[in-house]
Amino acid sequence: MDQRSISVKLVPVTSPDQRSPRRSDALSRDRIVEASIEILDTAGESGLTVRAVTTHLATGRGAIYHHVTGKDELLAAAAAGIIDHVVTGTGPGDEPRKALRALALRIFEAIDAHPWVGTQLSRDPFQPAVLRIWSGVGAHLQRLGVDGPARSDAGAALVNYVLGAAAQHAAGARHATDDAARQAFLDTLATRWAQFDGEASGSASHLREHDDRQQFLAGVDIFLAGLSRPDSDASGDI
Amino acid sequence: MDQRSISVKLVPVTSPDQRSPRRSDALSRDRIVEASIEILDTAGESGLTVRAVTTHLATGRGAIYHHVTGKDELLAAAAAGIIDHVVTGTGPGDEPRKALRALALRIFEAIDAHPWVGTQLSRDPFQPAVLRIWSGVGAHLQRLGVDGPARSDAGAALVNYVLGAAAQHAAGARHATDDAARQAFLDTLATRWAQFDGEASGSASHLREHDDRQQFLAGVDIFLAGLSRPDSDASGDI
DNA sequence: GTCACATTGGACCACCGGTCCAATGGAGTG
DNA sequence: CACTCCATTGGACCGGTGGTCCAATGTGAC
Numbered sequence A, B: 001m002d003q004r005s006i007s008v009k010l011v012p013v014t015s016p017d018q019r020s021p022r023r024s025d026a027l028s029r030d031r032i033v034e035a036s037i038e039i040l041d042t043a044g045e046s047g048l049t050v051r052a053v054t055t056h057l058a059t060g061r062g063a064i065y066h067h068v069t070g071k072d073e074l075l076a077a078a079a080a081g082i083i084d085h086v087v088t089g090t091g092p093g094d095e096p097r098k099a100l101r102a103l104a105l106r107i108f109e110a111i112d113a114h115p116w117v118g119t120q121l122s123r124d125p126f127q128p129a130v131l132r133i134w135s136g137v138g139a140h141l142q143r144l145g146v147d148g149p150a151r152s153d154a155g156a157a158l159v160n161y162v163l164g165a166a167a168q169h170a171a172g173a174r175h176a177t178d179d180a181a182r183q184a185f186l187d188t189l190a191t192r193w194a195q196f197d198g199e200a201s202g203s204a205s206h207l208r209e210h211d212d213r214q215q216f217l218a219g220v221d222i223f224l225a226g227l228s229r230p231d232s233d234a235s236g237d238i
Numbered sequence C: 001g002t003c004a005c006a007t008t009g010g011a012c013c014a015c016c017g018g019t020c021c022a023a024t025g026g027a028g029t030g
Numbered sequence D: 001c002a003c004t005c006c007a008t009t010g011g012a013c014c015g016g017t018g019g020t021c022c023a024a025t026g027t028g029a030c
Helices: A029-043 A050-058 A061-067 A071-089 A096-113 A115-123 A128-143 A148-176 A178-198 A199-206 A211-228 B029-043 B050-056 B061-067 B071-087 B096-113 B115-123 B128-143 B148-177 B179-196 B201-208 B212-227
Strands: A008-010 B007-009
Touching: A008 B179, A029 A050, A029 B128, A050 A061, A050 A071, A061 B115, A061 B212, A071 A096, A071 A115, A071 A128, A096 A115, A096 A128, A096 A148, A096 A178, A096 A211, A115 A128, A115 B115, A115 B148, A128 A148, A128 B179, A148 A211, A148 B115, A148 B148, A148 B212, A178 A199, A178 B128, A211 B148, B007 B029, B007 B179, B029 B061, B029 B071, B029 B201, B050 B061, B050 B071, B061 B115, B071 B096, B071 B115, B071 B128, B096 B115, B096 B128, B096 B148, B096 B212, B115 B128, B115 B148, B128 B148, B148 B179, B148 B212
Parallel strands: none
Antiparallel strands: A008 B007
């Protein structure tokens, strides 16, 4: 509890002369977000620090906080930029189911290319990027003839599946360094699954040699199939 | 680049006498994880710091790191503890679809009670807690007669949906403080959805007054329905 | 020409996770 | 029973983080 060490500043805090010159090209929120995306794509999620942005733009930290409220806004804006680009790409031209499939796939591939987006989308459900996704899904569902509360439920199911799968995939790609853990995981899972049915464990090899992208699409198809079959045998109490 | 300020320590670093006594009750990994769960439940995800654990257990930081590799392990172990308790609760007694529904619901409710679990499960797909979920889902799917690659696909779809929905719900609950943003989100979404169909915007009121738990179950039902309808109209190229 | 004010740079603060090491005291040995 | 040894512990220390604050600045409006 007692004070054991004392630190002392010897030299006065600031020497007013010799200040670096003011920048000529103006700073703007867009430029800052753009720089953040570059940092995220090259250095990953943990690489995005306000200091890194500062360095990347050759400026000081006060300048950043003047244009942006904080790191959270940077992440949200960066994700919104990417998702925006993705969602606006799919017009309402195709058959609704195909359009939904295509939209889901584009989101998956965007997150595959920018894993940090997956993490960010899971962080806050009420951010612009997620709103864009909901809008897109809703539009296609409406063209599919799903209405009323059913549309809310179906939209929630699809959005949650897409975000969940993408987040898992992104996190998996991020941790890909230690595929010892990955192998151990898949092995024990294969063993347990095989132990349920009497077969030899070879039958669970699908677990080891699967393509995330294809498996993702298979999941979308399951949901689409479920949409056309409103009454499940299982619904009821509980 | 020039050195402007110099800090100096005045008092020698350690004064060897007067050390607090050694603790009598032994520290253990389990006790540390237990304390972490308590902190997470009371102070939230951001409240879990190694220093907080240190204070909570009235010890020093070296003692913690002697039993545990770091903060990541604390989070993973804490989540594993909770999920473990949840998954083992559902025995293979019931009809498979009901069992899957019940398992999903128990996971959802656990994450609802401990939002930090939702975030943690999305952080790393190859952690013990997630493995438990995969095992449980796989067992019920097998009893449902889903086999081979179809089981992998179905399992992945369900696990990803459950984790995605739970993570979104947990994040939403965490950000519940500023329901201004929440309201804005739901309002714009309702407007956009209503603008697709020509109706007045009142029809999208389901968005505003929905029950997350019920909507989650509706999603599970859509998935279960999709399982019994293997061939979707949409599958194919793309 | 001058001057107010939006913009900028960076020092500062409180805090974090992780490493390191000396002190400690109970378990094992003689 | 004395003694040693080492697993366990406490906390100082380090490099780094996000956010606040304010003096300096130069540019556009008058």
